[in-house]
Amino acid sequence: MPVSRRQFVSSLGLGGAGLLAAPAFPALAARGREAGPARWRPAAAAEAGLIRLDSNENPNGPGARALAALTGMLGEANRYPDAAEEVLVAAVARAHGVGAENVVLGAGSSEILRMCVEAFTGPQRALVTAAPTFEPPAEFAQLLGHPVVTVPVDAALRLDLDAMGARAAGAGLVFFCNPNNPTATVHGEAAVRAFLGQVRRTSPATTILVDEAYHEYVDDPAYRSAVPIAVEDPMVVVSRTFSKVFGMAGLRCGYAIAHRDTAATLQKWRLGSSVSVLALAAATATVEDRAHIEAEQRANREAKAFTRAFFEGAGYRVGPSDTNFLMIDLRRDPQPVRMACRANGIAVGRPFPPLTNWLRVSIGTLEEMRQATEVFRRVLA
Numbered sequence: 359m360p361v362s363r364r365q366f367v368s369s370l371g372l373g374g375a376g377l378l379a380a381p382a383f384p385a386l387a388a389r390g391r392e393a394g395p396a397r398w399r400p401a402a403a404a405e406a407g408l409i410r411l412d413s414n415e416n417p418n419g420p421g422a423r424a425l426a427a428l429t430g431m432l433g434e435a436n437r438y439p440d441a442a443e444e445v446l447v448a449a450v451a452r453a454h455g456v457g458a459e460n461v462v463l464g465a466g467s468s469e470i471l472r473m474c475v476e477a478f479t480g481p482q483r484a485l486v487t488a489a490p491t492f493e494p495p496a497e498f499a500q501l502l503g504h505p506v507v508t509v510p511v512d513a514a515l516r517l518d519l520d521a522m523g524a525r526a527a528g529a530g531l532v533f534f535c536n537p538n539n540p541t542a543t544v545h546g547e548a549a550v551r552a553f554l555g556q557v558r559r560t561s562p563a564t565t566i567l568v569d570e571a572y573h574e575y576v577d578d579p580a581y582r583s584a585v586p587i588a589v590e591d592p593m594v595v596v597s598r599t600f601s602k603v604f605g606m607a608g609l610r611c612g613y614a615i616a617h618r619d620t621a622a623t624l625q626k627w628r629l630g631s632s633v634s635v636l637a638l639a640a641a642t643a644t645v646e647d648r649a650h651i652e653a654e655q656r657a658n659r660e661a662k663a664f665t666r667a668f669f670e671g672a673g674y675r676v677g678p679s680d681t682n683f684l685m686i687d688l689r690r691d692p693q694p695v696r697m698a699c700r701a702n703g704i705a706v707g708r709p710f711p712p713l714t715n716w717l718r719v720s721i722g723t724l725e726e727m728r729q730a731t732e733v734f735r736r737v738l739a
């Protein structure tokens with residue numbers, strides 16, 4: 359049955375009542391977050407009962423609005439996503455107070471990171487990145503044969519912005535992960551502005567990609583998003599994702615905010631129609647859902663404080679965290695601990711060289727963290 363543009367937009371959640379349009383699978387939509395932990399999972403994807411604290415995912419999954427919009431969209435699965443993209447771009451632009459021309463969508467923010475590496479690095483234009491940080495930008499650059507300059511984090515696990523700025527001269531792109539994964543550290547507004555200013559002065563042709571995947575989890579009052587800077591400054595791009603606080607890692611949706619000219623450059627590197635109509639509908643329904651975002655922030659804060667108290671009570675140093683994960687200094691190789699946790703049904707983060715003694719633990723639900731800390735207690739004893 360043909361669907362008019364109005365019906366279509368309404369099914370995406372922008373039409374008020376359309377948000378709760380009759381879903382194709384009512385039981386799935388009705389389940390939302392309240393109906394308990396039962397989730398459909400392909401058998402191969404996760405062993406029963408495994409507590410997954412290894413990938414900084416959101417244990418609660420998408421919110422009720424996102425699920426309702428997604429299931430309401432199943433009837434559009436035969437259509438290419440162009441119109442649904444327009445609707446999400448408009449919703450993202452409204453959420454940030456920017457123009458549609460400032461927004462570029464991606465299949466997860468990973469696609470944005472890849473586009474930036476392709477667009478801005480080259481055989482003579484290096485990527486400057488940190489160690490450790492989120493690795494895909496360096497991996498993309500290496501795949502393309504473009505040089506990568508790696509700057510270790512400092513003793514406080516913070517990105518060494520002075521050293522990164524000094525190494526940026528002549529580079530094509532600086533990857534600035536704020537907050538940084540896996541160290542969970544964040545830089546405040548003054549430090550971000552000083553860094554951007556330093557790179558601008560010493561290397562005006564270098565683009566800076568500020569990855570704000572964990573933006574919603576930041577508690578540091580000195581922090582501000584770099585979105586307002588990116589809209590004005592053609593050399594700054596901000597990436598965001600629906601994979602973390604919005605609980606949609608498996609749906610694959612993210613975006614960049616950039617100056618209109620920079621956004622136009624990035625669009626050329628995009629795989630057209632890379633985000634499915636289901637992800638677009640869910641993202642549209644959730645991007646401005648303040649109540650859901652705040653509920654997720656509270657849940658993460660509570661479970662994170664519980665987990666931090668456990669490790670500190672056990673005598674371990676825990677790094678500062680403005681994210682949904684913690685770094686714990688085990689003062690020894692974490693690999694045997696990881697394997698023992700895995701054997702006891704708890705998956706924790708992989709090694710992140712050069713931080714050879716640190717363990718990364720993603721924050722699950724409070725109940726998951728209660729169970730996990732019982733295992734940690736036994737394994738670390």
Ligand SMILES: Cc1ncc(COP(=O)(O)O)c(C=O)c1O
Nearest residue numbers: 466467468492539571599601612
């Ligand atoms: C810092 C950072 N950026 C980007 C991503 C990629 O997220 P996605 O492609 O799911 O948006 C992640 C995922 O863990 C991340 O930690």
